[in-house]
Amino acid sequence: MPLKTVARMEIQRLEILAPDGTVDKALMPKVSDELLLKMYRLMFQIRRFDERAVKLQRSGRLGTYPMITGQEASQCVPPLALKPTDWVVPTYRGGGVYFARGMQMRYALLYWAGDDRGTHFPDGSNDMIFSIPVGTHLTQAAGLAWGEKLKKTKGVALTYCGDGTSSKGDLHEALTFAGQFKLPAIYLIENNHWAISVPRERQSASETLAQKAWGYGVAGLQVDGNDALAVYKAVTDAVARARAGEGPTLLECETYRVSHHTTADDATRYRSDKEVESWKKRDPIARMKKFLTARKLWDEKKEKALAEATEAWIDGEVEAYESFPPPNPLDMLANNYEHAPRALIEQRAELEELLKFKGGATILTELPPAEGRFP
């Protein structure tokens, strides 16, 4: 018997806004001027915030911080295609994601300063706390999407991961479930080309990461991840499919990690400045500015006003972050259970004794009240 072709794969790539600011009119999604400006403002603000966070870390006022510089379009834009009641399941490199979801960034600073009070997402929106272990959240996102489907809410779950994470079995299992049960889920791979020091080419012999969708009966698309308009269209279309009961989508947003892995990393050890510079020419914010300027929606006066407002906003967030009183050590024993077991109750008493031993009789009254439920 001759060999027969029983299936064929094809992966498309979506680009709308070119680095020179011109757009493909045929592909241009319907987006209000107001929303276009919002995309730009979010990306602009989070870049400045990122820069400030690095400065804070370098001067000892913040712990290890994961930068998102260069990835603003794929981070900030997808949440704009969602409702607050849709689930967003971000990763540790998600500053732009949770900023776009409305998180007060004083809390992000608090978190990266090693303070558990920093995991404070806004009330009324369905945001999963970001995952630090890589990829373990991907199946959870399938579960969240599944729940929405079972509850018939028309809600969707959007989750993120990197090109590195795409190597993990978690993605295989997540897409298997999402495809099998036709879940309203959007899997967004931010291919930023570097998993710490390991380049994208080393992660997989697969030509694209988008084609990983194909093996699971999931729709897959490669997107210029530095093109806010393409990201918006891709996510909007995926959300519409999900809400219509047509199942999950995997989007590979190709972008670039312009900075180090985190402030604890030194990317000059393993990659060339030339590569970084070439990607800076494809900057998501610069091209959006050119586009808005050509549309007469933006000018240097507005840019200056935004820059000033952004600096003032960041100043306020930093001040609010640094004004938090120190955490009460007893907090770490709260919220571990609905009802604290005996061991924890005893240990809390032991910790109180320890604090008295360290700080004298007044230490417990000087600390802020313990937060959270205990027992």
Add this chain to the structure above:
Amino acid sequence: MTPAAAAPAKTRTRNLVQAVNEALDLALGADPRVMILGEDVGRNGGVFRATDGLWKKYGDARVVDTPLAEIGIMGCAIGLAVDGLRPVAEIQFDGFLPSVLDQVVCHLGRLRSRTRGRMSVPLVLRAPHGGLIHAPEHHSESPEAYFCHTPGIKVVIPSTPYDAKGLLLAAIADPDPVVFFEPKRLYRAAVGEVPEASYTVPIGKARVVKEGTDLTILTWGAMTETCAKAVERLEAEDKASVELLDLRTLTPLDLDAVLASVAKTGRCVIAHEAPNTGSWAAELSALIAERGLLRLLAPVQRVGGWDARMPLFRLEQYYIPDADRVTLAARRALSF
């Protein structure tokens, strides 16, 4: 087990991570079957620089930057070891170890037994251990009990550069799988004289850091330094003579050393970073109760993390026992 060789004379001052690096370098140089695999271990030399320079020296086939997939690293290391290589796999942080437990519990520890001894898995799984370096969430964990609980594997954790180099060389030479924890807050803080040449420190032998007669402190990893501070204080302020044991190997345990010390002093504190419940300290405490109860003059005191998850780093100093907590526990034992 490789017998302990007499330590060669020529030494150099090295910190713990440099000692690890030297052991890996010597093992790669001495045995073509040895290879390193893990995330960022190659060109970048490891996030703590444990494998610095080795990729350049031994090439991409022997010092391998893997895709980002811990289960893949662990499973491949098992396959490589069964096929005759001597893989040294690195999992980048302790907090990423739980995902490899499936491979460790279901396969790594069982292959020798399942094959009636026809197969063995002579690999080393290296991972940083413990907290107090102000690291992000999931980067400060002490998961040794999960591994100690698993039959068929050995669990080693050095606290000095000398032991790190000698134990790692012994682990690589060992015919059975060895989980090798490296206390990350000692990577640069622990500095000492390290022989330049190859040598081994035997797996399964505790180290008496300091002899004493009134109280035994059992510990491992970076807590050895914490306990040494508590010992100084107890000797100065309480005029107590304290014996400090660094276990170095958790499984197989040096039970003779533990029981001999406790029999001598009659009082015992066990200090470690993990939560007490179900911990390796719990096992030690049980063994002492089973085998040495009549020699005890006071209940065994365990000092560990709380039965709560490891907090973010602003509170880690209150989670991981410090010299104050070890001192207080010692005083409870001494005054019983």
